[in-house]
Amino acid sequence: MNFDFSDDQKLLKEQVRKFLADKCPTKVVRRVLDGNETHADEVWKGLVELGVPATTIPEAYGGLGLSPLELCVIAEEVGRAAAPVPFDSSVVLATEALKLAGTEAQKVKWLPLLASGEATGTVAVAEGPEPPRPRNTRTTFGGGRLNGKKVPVIDGEAASFAIVLANTGGQGERAVSLVLVDLEQAGVSRRRVETVDPARKHAELVFNDAAAELLGAEGEGWRTLERLYDTAAVYLAFAQVGGAEAAMWMARDYALQRQAFGRQIGSYQAIKHKLADCYVKLELARSNAYYGAMMLTDDGADLPLAAAAARIAATDAYDFAAKENIQTHGGIGFTWEADTQFHYRRSRVLALGLGGPMAWKDKLVTRLEQKNVT
Amino acid sequence: MDFNDTPEEAAFRKEVRAWLEANATRKSDDKQSFRARNDDPNLLEKAKAWQAKKAAAGYARITWPKEYGGRGGTPILQVIYQQEESSYLVPLGFFDIGLGMCIPTMMAYATPEQLTRYVKPALYGEEVWCQLFSEPAAGSDVAGIRTRAERDGNDWVINGQKVWTSGAHYSDYGIIITRTDPSVPKHQGLTMFFLSMKTPGVEVRPIKQMSGGANFNEVFFTNVRIPDSQRLGKVGEGWKAALTTLMNERLAVGLPSGGLDVDELMELARDTELEDGPAIRNQQVRGKLAEWYVQQQGLRFTRYRTLTALSKGQTPGPESSIIKIVAASKMQDMGALAMELMGPAGIMKEEVPNAAGFQAQWIAAAGFRIAGGTDEILRNIVAERVLGLPQDVRVDKDVPFNKLK
Numbered sequence: 001m002n003f004d005f006s007d008d009q010k011l012l013k014e015q016v017r018k019f020l021a022d023k024c025p026t027k028v029v030r031r032v033l034d035g036n037e038t039h040a041d042e043v044w045k046g047l048v049e050l051g052v053p054a055t056t057i058p059e060a061y062g063g064l065g066l067s068p069l070e071l072c073v074i075a076e077e078v079g080r081a082a083a084p085v086p087f088d089s090s091v092v093l094a095t096e097a098l099k100l101a102g103t104e105a106q107k108v109k110w111l112p113l114l115a116s117g118e119a120t121g122t123v124a125v126a127e128g129p130e131p132p133r134p135r136n137t138r139t140t141f142g143g144g145r146l147n148g149k150k151v152p153v154i155d156g157e158a159a160s161f162a163i164v165l166a167n168t169g170g171q172g173e174r175a176v177s178l179v180l181v182d183l184e185q186a187g188v189s190r191r192r193v194e195t196v197d198p199a200r201k202h203a204e205l206v207f208n209d210a211a212a213e214l215l216g217a218e219g220e221g222w223r224t225l226e227r228l229y230d231t232a233a234v235y236l237a238f239a240q241v242g243g244a245e246a247a248m249w250m251a252r253d254y255a256l257q258r259q260a261f262g263r264q265i266g267s268y269q270a271i272k273h274k275l276a277d278c279y280v281k282l283e284l285a286r287s288n289a290y291y292g293a294m295m296l297t298d299d300g301a302d303l304p305l306a307a308a309a310a311r312i313a314a315t316d317a318y319d320f321a322a323k324e325n326i327q328t329h330g331g332i333g334f335t336w337e338a339d340t341q342f343h344y345r346r347s348r349v350l351a352l353g354l355g356g357p358m359a360w361k362d363k364l365v366t367r368l369e370q371k372n373v374t
Numbered sequence: 375m376d377f378n379d380t381p382e383e384a385a386f387r388k389e390v391r392a393w394l395e396a397n398a399t400r401k402s403d404d405k406q407s408f409r410a411r412n413d414d415p416n417l418l419e420k421a422k423a424w425q426a427k428k429a430a431a432g433y434a435r436i437t438w439p440k441e442y443g444g445r446g447g448t449p450i451l452q453v454i455y456q457q458e459e460s461s462y463l464v465p466l467g468f469f470d471i472g473l474g475m476c477i478p479t480m481m482a483y484a485t486p487e488q489l490t491r492y493v494k495p496a497l498y499g500e501e502v503w504c505q506l507f508s509e510p511a512a513g514s515d516v517a518g519i520r521t522r523a524e525r526d527g528n529d530w531v532i533n534g535q536k537v538w539t540s541g542a543h544y545s546d547y548g549i550i551i552t553r554t555d556p557s558v559p560k561h562q563g564l565t566m567f568f569l570s571m572k573t574p575g576v577e578v579r580p581i582k583q584m585s586g587g588a589n590f591n592e593v594f595f596t597n598v599r600i601p602d603s604q605r606l607g608k609v610g611e612g613w614k615a616a617l618t619t620l621m622n623e624r625l626a627v628g629l630p631s632g633g634l635d636v637d638e639l640m641e642l643a644r645d646t647e648l649e650d651g652p653a654i655r656n657q658q659v660r661g662k663l664a665e666w667y668v669q670q671q672g673l674r675f676t677r678y679r680t681l682t683a684l685s686k687g688q689t690p691g692p693e694s695s696i697i698k699i700v701a702a703s704k705m706q707d708m709g710a711l712a713m714e715l716m717g718p719a720g721i722m723k724e725e726v727p728n729a730a731g732f733q734a735q736w737i738a739a740a741g742f743r744i745a746g747g748t749d750e751i752l753r754n755i756v757a758e759r760v761l762g763l764p765q766d767v768r769v770d771k772d773v774p775f776n777k778l779k
Binding site: 001002003004005069248252255256263264266267268269271272273275276277279280283284285286287288290291293294297306308309312313316358360361362364365368369372 | 375376377378379383450636637640654657660661663664665667668669671672673674675676678679681682683685686693696699700750752753754756757758760761762763764765766767
């Protein structure tokens with residue numbers, strides 16, 4: 001039984017943790033939250049120097065060619081720091097989409113730029129306030145031209161390219177395809193949109209006859225997206241685990257320090273049991289995330305179920321820890337000055353980006369039914 | 375990352391499998407258990423026979439030193455044996471408390487002569503041991519026990535009552551925690567002994583549980599006289615000895631959780647029609663199924679993390695402390711939903727064959743949430759030992775026991 005990360009992977013984790021503790025303390029998160037910058041560029045550059053965006057990119061495309069496990073431990077640390085950097089958008093979603101469905105030419109063009117940090121990418125799926133489905137995807141692609149509007153798009157302002165879900169005219173799930181579009185062109189306009197987490201900037205992208213090309217086969221967009229989301233769900237689960245752990249310890253530290261009715265509030269069972277529940281959810285999430293990580297490395301036969309379980313558990317853990325962290329702090333936790341807000345905000349961004357828990361629970365049971373039939 | 379054995383583990387597993395294959399019957403499916411199949415009065419005798427066979431082959435207590443009949447093996451080998459044994463139809467459960475808690479306490483405090491006398495018969499299942507800790511007025515707060523032991527020459531005289539004593543009705547010996555000095559604060563006035571359950575003045579009365587079974591007992595002590603040589607540890611240091619016992623709780627990891635779980639509930643949901651179609655199509659049912667699946671997998675892989683640490687010869691982290699907190703409530707809630715799927719008939723004990731098992735688990739889970747540490751005590755333990763939060767204020771801490779209200 002070897003259900004753990006290797007010593008080298010733990011060392012890498014420690015290295016990234018130290019870097020972020022040093023270069024991305026909460027005051028950096030606050031600076032981005034309060035300010036105008038799209039992300040914390042000095043933190044991002046440091047992560048690039050550490051090789052973070054190159055981690056899982058094959059050496060043939062200028063990457064480090066490491067295993068998904070290395071990126072899992074990095075994701076946990078990025079999540080712990082609630083780092084305002086294009087990690088989920090570019091290092092996870094855009095990179096994995098290219099690896100999964102890109103042509104040789106597309107990979108040769110973009111993967112080296114992603115690895116070196118010269119470019120970042122994102123994935124644009126939603127079109128306003130309803131869960132994206134093939135039937136409500138109104139953005140169209142045909143004759144090499146992309147038209148429509150995507151919102152919200154994480155890091156859409158700063159990204160060099162986007163992978164866009166667009167209608168290509170087929171039936172049912174086959175109505176949609178993934179399309180790769182260079183965002184630095186005249187047919188693309190971008191506008192920042194306000195969200196509940198200003199530390200992670202989102203944009204509206206409008207395409208007006210923008211030049212674009214298919215990523216993967218026509219009509220395969222939804223299936224590829226599901227596969228991409230399974231992979232991303234595991235990495236984001238690690239980010240959520242990191243965030244949940246940070247929020248839990250923040251609450252615990254405050255519970256030790258704050259006195260009420262003549263003693264530390266952390267000595268009251270109402271607080272102790274709440275924080276114990278944080279720990280229970282955290283460990284369920286961590287264990288499910290580990291299995292998801294393992295399924296990213298093997299043939300991955302059980303990835304669909306493992307990813308769904310990891311995502312549901314990690315979303316629950318982060319949501320709970322983030323909100324109970326504020327609750328444990330009491331009034332001070334609700335102020336703009338308090339650091340508690342960062343995880344509360346981030347937990348929702350991470351919970352909804354790939355679809356929320358209700359959708360994933362339904363998906364999980366569907367997959368269980370399929371597994372039991374076969 | 376992999377779930378594979380090391381070469382040493384694989385070799386041991388192969389050896390264990392061959393031995394089990396030659397000496398026991400394989401289960402027809404993994405839900406089958408010896409108890410369910412053989413509800414016979416000779417179960418204890420059969421269990422003793424199996425234990426003797428195991429002990430003779432060196433599998434009864436793999437982590438114990440060879441001089442005590444063990445193998446001097448690592449905890450992971452013990453887990454591997456248990457994993458393999460769980461696929462066979464063998465009677466288990468009678469010796470866990472004795473070998474897992476009582477004898478290790480004896481090893482820490484008894485004389486070499488006593489160990490020579492008691493360890494081997496316990497290992498071979500010839501003598502069964504029980505642990506006499508809880509009392510009517512001391513459950514979660516076990517240091518609040520009132521059973522007195524008073525010195526009389528070279529003897530001690532015990533008076534009082536123990537409760538929830540698993541297996542006392544078939545036990546030959548027990549370890550008992552008593553109060554020897556009520557004039558000091560509660561943790562300081564305790565002393566541990568061992569005694570024969572046949573000592574005059576010991577009376578065992580089974581307690582019928584809500585589930586209908588009677589696995590545990592009340593034990594009454596009336597002027598029970600035992601020699602000072604049966605004292606374990608120093609006078610007044612019984613709490614320290616009790617902690618030794620509790621630290622030796624059996625290695626629960628690696629044991630299959632058993633019982634009806636998500637697969638069976640899904641099957642039930644597929645086969646049950648609600649007003650708008652099969653229950654499996656109901657979104658509320660699906661949401662619950664997903665949550666329980668996530669918990670089930672989370673527990674499974676949490677055990678794997680612990681096993682990994684054992685396999686590497688490391689001390690496992692505190693992660694396994696979540697297992698009972700999650701498993702007990704999950705069992706209770708799943709049982710309740712399975713019954714609900716049957717409509718009003720969910721309360722019936724007949725005509726609901728598909729839900730009967732869940733009904734039984736729903737009843738049993740109410741006890742499972744209490745036994746071996748209540749949900750609340752376990753949360754305290756996580757909060758204090760894992761998160762480093764302070765203990766509750768203890769108003770009785772420095773007060774002599776006989777001055778407590």
